[in-house]
Amino acid sequence: MGELLWIFVSAMLVNNFTLVLFLGLCPFLGVSAKVGTAVRMGAANVFVLVITSLTASFLNAFVLVHAPYLRLISFIVVIASLVQIVEMAIKKLSPTLFRELGIFLPLITTNCAILGLAIFQTNRGYGALEGLFFALGAGAGLTLALSLMASIRERVELSDVPAVARNMGLVLVLAGTLSLAFMGFAGLFTS
């Protein structure tokens, strides 16, 4: 249990996917203008991350032991089709949730955090349960980073920013500051 908790906290804070590993930067910079949207995006990401993690464990255990060089291709194809299926299922079962997630759901497929999770999980040799906790931690970390960033940007909107800085430059410097703050978590574990 301790091991699983470690994986969760490590993926969420110490090796935060967005701020330390630079995965999933597109949604991080793209949809972090409003807190509400950012939180929904984070939730959608958690959902897809968990599915991806389970799929990757299954593929690793049963299929890819026979053909490791097909790993990348099979991951990307399976993830893309799975997200498509989930999207159709949600549309059928809960139209409200579907509208809430909107364009974000299909967009998540091409988010590098998703493929990154599958690859990291494989490289570290996580099993299905460890992978699940890894995915939950990564998703929680993404959501945390997104909502922090969105809160900052809502404040920036109201302040008097020089014209030169009204583009992505300022957002990146802000992200750097956040990342700097997250470096502090590196001392959380000594082992």
Place this chain on the structure above:
Amino acid sequence: MSPRVTTPSEDFLRGVWRENPVLVQLLGLCPALAVTNTVANSLAMGIATFFVLTGSSLLVSLLKSWIPKEVRISAYILIIATFVTMADMLLAALVPDIHKALGAFIALIVVNCMILGRQEAFASKRPVGRALLDAFGTGLGFIVALFMMGTVREVLGNGSFLGVPLFGDAFEPWIIMILPPGGFFTLGLLLLVFAWWEERKDVPVHPRHWPHGVTVTVDAGGPGGSPAGAGVNAPRSD
């Protein structure tokens, strides 16, 4: 929308500077920030991406009349993934040290929005020669951007260039520049400098829509008004 007529040299030069994928379009940021802590890593990443982009553009352009419109995105991703697997194996065989340093980020070239963006916006609509020129230009632009990032970060963060020490012992390296926050700071400051430069030229900084939609938007010529589409059909300001 019929594509705007462009000359071959425009197709090539556009990607290198005016529509630089990283510095202007903000595409492919994950590798640009993650592996640019040394010049050598940046160059290896740039060259691997260049290889994948060129190979995929060539193949997509050759196969464009055989790929059904409905499944084209999946087809492009399959082609890109094939070349990434090749690049991964080549790097592992030729430069094992750098391969280890880049780690999972080589595999992540697959989801580099820049590559898919060029296939969707350019290679799938143009003849092979033009598609190759465009891929060379964009790939070169990516290498240039990564090289700039890598240089700033290695010189400041480690006091060296390509592993050769530049300053005497008195120089205290800014460790933060080779750590993750340094990546954000370097790119942020580069963008601020470019914005300042554009403003000085009295040319309005053109709107930068977030281009993530490039990878999935289905209308012709890329997402409306986004920089990736601008290369094909929008009038230019110069």
